[in-house]
Amino acid sequence: QSMVALQKATPASAYPVAPAPGLYQAFGEQAGIRALMDDFVIRLKADARIGEQFKDTKLDNLSKQLTDQVCQLAGGPCVYKGPDMKEAHAEMDVTRSHFNALVEVLQVSMDARGIPFTRQNQLLALLAPMHRDVVNTR
Numbered sequence: 001q002s003m004v005a006l007q008k009a010t011p012a013s014a015y016p017v018a019p020a021p022g023l024y025q026a027f028g029e030q031a032g033i034r035a036l037m038d039d040f041v042i043r044l045k046a047d048a049r050i051g052e053q054f055k056d057t058k059l060d061n062l063s064k065q066l067t068d069q070v071c072q073l074a075g076g077p078c079v080y081k082g083p084d085m086k087e088a089h090a091e092m093d094v095t096r097s098h099f100n101a102l103v104e105v106l107q108v109s110m111d112a113r114g115i116p117f118t119r120q121n122q123l124l125a126l127l128a129p130m131h132r133d134v135v136n137t138r
């Protein structure tokens with residue numbers, strides 16, 4: 001495979017880690033993931049640590065993009081068509097603390113939806129490598 005082809009990899013497949021078997025189903029497939037993300041984006045905006053960054057965000061759109069991304073990562077039939085993670089966060093300052101806060105908020109949402117702890121961690125393992133592209137500020 002040429003370098004050019006690698007650079008054109010779709011955003012989710014830029015992090016080539018296989019999902020744990022059954023992960024997509026454990027999150028309730030597309031509808032379950034959408035419900036999770038609808039809850040998550042509301043909590044994000046309300047969060048004292050990072051809510052400010054989402055003050056102008058259209059939550060419905062963010063939820064849809066996250067749903068496509070997580071559905072694809074988890075092994076579902078979706079295709080995320082948004083900007084890659086570096087591009088998506090380039091216009092804002094994101095620190096490691098912000099990243100950790102976002103993960104904590106996602107954990108609260110997953111708890112609220114009764115996602116088993118092991119499954120939660122299997123999803124977080126797929127998201128963790130994104131810190132390289134999302135975190136852009138010390």
Ligand code: HEM
Binds near residue numbers: 058069083
């Ligand atoms: C694993 C971690 C993360 C993932 C998977 C993720 C994913 C995404 C995705 C898919 C989008 C939508 C891109 C688009 O359609 O334009 C987005 C936008 C955004 N993200 Fe992240 N993100 C992560 C971490 C963070 C962190 C730590 C922050 C800051 C606290 C953050 C702040 C934002 C903001 C403000 C937007 C723009 C929303 C808007 O359109 O107004 N993200 N992110």
